[in-house]
Amino acid sequence: MTFCARTSAILYEYRPRNRNTYITVTKEGEVCVRSPIRDEQRIRELLCRKEEWIREHLARIHERTRDVHRPGETIRFRGENVPLGHFPALEKKLKKCQSLIDIEKYYHRFYRDEALLTLPSRIEHYARKMGLRPSSVRFKKMRRRWGSCDARGIVTFNTLMMQLSYEHIDYIIVHELAHLRHMNHSGEFHALVACFLPEEKRLRRELREIHPY
Known part of the structure; x- marks a missing residue:
């Protein structure tokens, strides 16, 4: 019983x-x-x-x-909830929004622009360091995952990664590039990630509790 x-x-x-x-x-x-x-x-x-x-x-x-995120008042950016006053152009657009859907639309555009500005150089840095080159790098908004790598060597990154700290962003980049050598999550895969990010276990554990929104 x-x-x-x-x-x-x-x-x-x-x-x-x-x-x-x-x-x-x-x-x-x-x-x-x-x-x-x-x-x-x-x-x-x-x-x-x-x-x-x-x-x-x-x-x-x-x-x-x-540390609660308040849509329309703050934006989750680089691991922190930042007041919209730090981004006057975005704040001006959001003041005209009539619904949460419109607010999310502008948030996602902001993340996309920041991702295209920030991520390519960090991806290039680790690709050179690891000696692993994707056939193509793509960026798009995804609801359920931070990144992916397919059998053709195409690596895709979630533009919502810009919500995360640089430490977590780097982990996602190294994680997906490592899949170019190991298309699994074997011990060899995690060992490769740990070669470039010694805190691999901690970062992986923390990211399990963070989801795109």
Whole structure:
């Protein structure tokens, strides 16, 4: 029989068929424990051992909640929420917008222009450094992925990458160029990325939690 008991921000679920205990943190800041262990003291001990990991995840959630993007007032640019006053031309256009759809249209045009201005030189830098040349480089807005590389050697980058910090932008560039040698996510692929970005694991983990919008 399965039962749940909530204490503060902890959601405990007894799972007798589980072989292991799983602890996760939701985007709402709840700590979820799913475990075949029924003893409360043992569960508390497990949580204490994972305290640092839990605190790190809760801190990230708090930071994202605090640093909220407000369409029409700020723009997510190079890893920060920047007041539109920093971009007078864009701010002027947005003041005339009547709907969120129009606002997004101008945002996407801004990202496209910035991507075409910024990304080619960074791509060229890493292509030269890695000795890997794509047959073609393309830029377009994508909703579900930051970049892609196909079997023909065509590398495509999401113009919404301009929402990200330069550190994450560089990771996406190196990641897609590495696919020119390894069309998979094998150990050899990640090792190649790590040769040029030693923080590869951290950057990959962080990007899993960031989505284009």
